[in-house]
Structure formats: structure tokens, C-alpha cells
Amino acid sequence: MMDAIVVMVAQVQAGEVAFDINKALSLTRTARSMGLQGKFKDGHDLLDQAERLTPPDGLRGKVAIALERGRLVNTGGDPAGSVPHFLKAWTLAETGGEPLLDLAVDALHMLAIVEPVDKAEDWTKQALALAATSKNPMVSGWKGPLLNNIGWSNFDVGRYERALTIFAEDAAYRDEINRPREARIARYGIARTLRALGRIDEALTLDLQLVKDAADMGDEPSFVFEELAELYDAKGDKTQSAAYAAKALNRLRSDSFFVKDEPVRLKRLEVLAGS
Numbered sequence: 001m002m003d004a005i006v007v008m009v010a011q012v013q014a015g016e017v018a019f020d021i022n023k024a025l026s027l028t029r030t031a032r033s034m035g036l037q038g039k040f041k042d043g044h045d046l047l048d049q050a051e052r053l054t055p056p057d058g059l060r061g062k063v064a065i066a067l068e069r070g071r072l073v074n075t076g077g078d079p080a081g082s083v084p085h086f087l088k089a090w091t092l093a094e095t096g097g098e099p100l101l102d103l104a105v106d107a108l109h110m111l112a113i114v115e116p117v118d119k120a121e122d123w124t125k126q127a128l129a130l131a132a133t134s135k136n137p138m139v140s141g142w143k144g145p146l147l148n149n150i151g152w153s154n155f156d157v158g159r160y161e162r163a164l165t166i167f168a169e170d171a172a173y174r175d176e177i178n179r180p181r182e183a184r185i186a187r188y189g190i191a192r193t194l195r196a197l198g199r200i201d202e203a204l205t206l207d208l209q210l211v212k213d214a215a216d217m218g219d220e221p222s223f224v225f226e227e228l229a230e231l232y233d234a235k236g237d238k239t240q241s242a243a244y245a246a247k248a249l250n251r252l253r254s255d256s257f258f259v260k261d262e263p264v265r266l267k268r269l270e271v272l273a274g275s
Contacts, residue, residue, distance in 0.1 A: 019053060019054065019055035019058070020053050021053070021054060021055060021058045021060065021061050023053050024050040024051075024053035024054045024058065024061040024064075024065075025050075025060065025061055025064055027046045027047070027049055027050040027053070028046075028047065028050050028061070028064040028065055028067075028068045030046055031043040031044075031046040031047050031050070031068045031072065032068050032071060034046065034072075035068070035071055035072045035075045035076075036075070038075075040072050040075070040076045043068070043072045044069070044072060047065050047068055047069055047072075050064075050065050051065055059092060059093075059095070059096050059100065060096070060099075060100060060103065062092055063089050063092045063093045063096070063100060063103045063104075063107070064089075064103065066085050066086070066088040066089035066092065066107075067085070067086070067089040067103065067106060067107055067110065069085045070082040070083075070084075070085030070086040070089065070110060070114075071110065073085060074110070074113070074114055079113075079114040080114070082110070082114050083111065083114055083115065086107050086110045086111045086114065087107075087111070089103065089106075089107035089110075090104060090107035090108060090111065093107055098134070098136070101130055101134050101136060101138075101139045102136065102138040102139050104130060105127045105130050105131060105139055105142045105146075106142075108123045108124070108126050108127035108130070109123075109124075109127055109142065109145065109146055109149065111123040112124045112127065112146070112149055112150060112153065113149060113153075117153045117154060117156075117157050117159070120149075120150060120153045121150060121153075124146050124149070124150040127142060127146050128143060128146055128147075130142075131143045131146065143173055144170060144173055144174055144177075144179070144182055144186075147166055147167075147169055147170035147173065147186075148167075148170055148185070148186065148189065150166055151163050151166035151167045151170060151186075151189050152189070154166060155189070155192070155193060155196070160193050160196050160197050161197075163189070163193050164190060164193045164194070164197070167186055167187075167189035167190045167193060168186075168190060170186040170189070171183050171186035171187050171189075171190065174186055180213070180217065181217065181219070184210055184213055184214065184221070187206060187210055188207075188210060188221070188223060188224055188227070190206060191203045191206040191207045191210065191224070191227055192227060194206065195227065195230065195231060195234075200231055200234050200235060203227070203231055204228070204231045204232075204235070207224050207227050207228050207231065208228070210224045211224055211225075211228070220247075220251060222247070222248050222250075222251035222252050222255075223248070225244045225245075225247040225248035225251075226244075226245070226248040226252070226265070226269060228240070228241075228244040229241045229242075229244040229245035229248060229269065229272045229273075230272070232244060233272055241272050242272060242273050242274050245269045245270075245272035245273035246273045246275070248269050249266075249269050249270065249273055249275065252266065252269065253266075
């Protein structure tokens with residue numbers, strides 16, 4: 001795959017390839033992958049090539065390039081710098097009507113991630129309105145992720161009651177569309193928020209049920225184990241706390257994103273586990 005991309009880029013640079021929207025869109029998808037690998041310059045270089053391949057009327061290509069440019073900037077550690085790119089993507093997609101609603105909602109969802117919570121609520125409301133009115137599953141399917149994101153945005157700034165309401169709405173929606181694993185993730189948000197509110201016994205009851213539900217699906221919910229370690233510690237049960245912390249560590253130590261992004265939580269689990 002990458003060999004084909006390298007050849008394509010060389011051809012573009014040599015002026016051997018005419019406008020080609022499909023190749024341009026392929027490059028935007030590869031640029032996103034580069035960003036996830038931390039190869040930001042490579043990602044931007046690919047988007048530069050995608051711009052050369054995008055015809056003047058290639059609106060989907062232009063929106064996708066702006067979106068992925070914004071994602072690269074944000075993932076590279078500059079959320080404020082990503083805002084103009086996402087705004088450009090949203091503005092362009094809005095002019096494209098129904099065929100570009102999937103990208104419009106994506107742009108709104110990214111704006112909600114990088115903007116402060118009050119603005120994020122406004123962006124999310126717009127995105128939810130689009131998702132509610134579209135019959136395209138690529139658009140309507142955004143409802144759950146949008147609710148999840150805005151729930152955590154409220155949680156992160158200490159608006160726990162608001163977060164609790166949103167997570168509950170998310171869980172109900174996932175139940176409605178018969179997505180049990182996603183519903184379980186939403187209920188993890190509920191349990192985490194209950195702990196933040198000091199409602200330890202309610203959180204404990206819910207997390208224990210989530211462990212049972214996960215086992216029924218053949219899953220091991222490492223983040224729920226982490227929560228149970230914290231909850232039992234809060235109740236003074238060091239034995240149970242250590243046991244669940246060890247279970248969480250067994251999975252999370254091999255999660256490269258968790259190890260890189262959550263060193264404080266990792267250290268806390270090691271303390272709780274006594275390791």
C-alpha cells in the first residue's frame with residue numbers, strides 16, 4: 001500500500017498525474033494514518049499532494065483535506081491551531097448539502113473536541129441536529145460518538161451532573177439501536193461520573209454489573225477494572241482494590257496509547273496493586 005502511495009506522490013510531483021479525486025481521497029486517508037503514527041510532516045506532505053490532485057470542483061476532496069489537516073495539527077499538540085482547518089471543512093461541507101453531510105458532521109465533531117466546552121456544546125447540537133434528520137447511516141450513526149464526546153467534555157471541566165445526563169442519554173441510544181458493547185462504554189462513563197460525584201456505592205454496583213456483562217461477551221474491561229480498584233480503595237477494601245488494579249495493569253501495560261498518554265493513571269494503578 002505504502003509503495004503505491006510513494007509512486008503516486010512521485011508522479012504527482014513530476015506532473016505525470018492529472019486531477020484524480022479518488023487518488024486524492026486515498027491520500028487523505030493515508031495522511032490520517034500518518035498522524036496516528038506521529039508522522040506529522042509525512043501526513044502534511046501527503047495532503048499537499050492531495051491538494052494538487054483535487055480538481056477545482058472536487059468539494060469532497062477539499063473538505064477531506066481540511067479535516068485531515070486539522071486532525072494532524074490537533075494530534076501534533078496544537079488544538080487551537082486546528083480550529084481554522086475544521087472551520088474550513090465545516091463551511092465547505094455545508095455548501096455541499098446532503099452528499100457531504102457525513103463530512104459536515106465529522107467537522108462539527110472535531111470542533112467540539114478542540115473548542116472549550118461551551119462552544120463544544122453548540123457544535124455538538126448542530127451535529128446532532130444533522131444526524132437526527134438524515135437517513136444516511138454514515139450521518140445518523142454519529143449520534144452516539146457525539147454524545148460520548150460531549151459527555152467527556154463536560155466531565156473534564158467538572159460539570160458532572162451534566163455529564164451524567166449525557167452519558168445516560170448515550171447509553172439509552174445505544175440500547176435502542178442494539179449496540180451492547182457501545183452501551184457498556186456509555187455506562188462506564190456513568191459509573192466514572194458517579195465516582196466523581198462521591199456516589200461510590202452506586203458506581204460500584206454499576207461497575208460490577210459491567211464486568212458481568214463484559215464476561216458474557218468474552219471481554220475483559222480494563223478501564224472498569226481500574227474503576228473498581230479506585231472504588232474499593234475509597235471503601236477501604238485494600239485487598240479487592242489491589243486485585244482489580246492488578247487485572248487492569250495486566251491489560252493496560254501493553255496499551256501503548258495508555259502508557260504514553262496516561263502516566264499518572266498508570267502509576268496510580270501500580271500503587272493500588274502494590275507493584
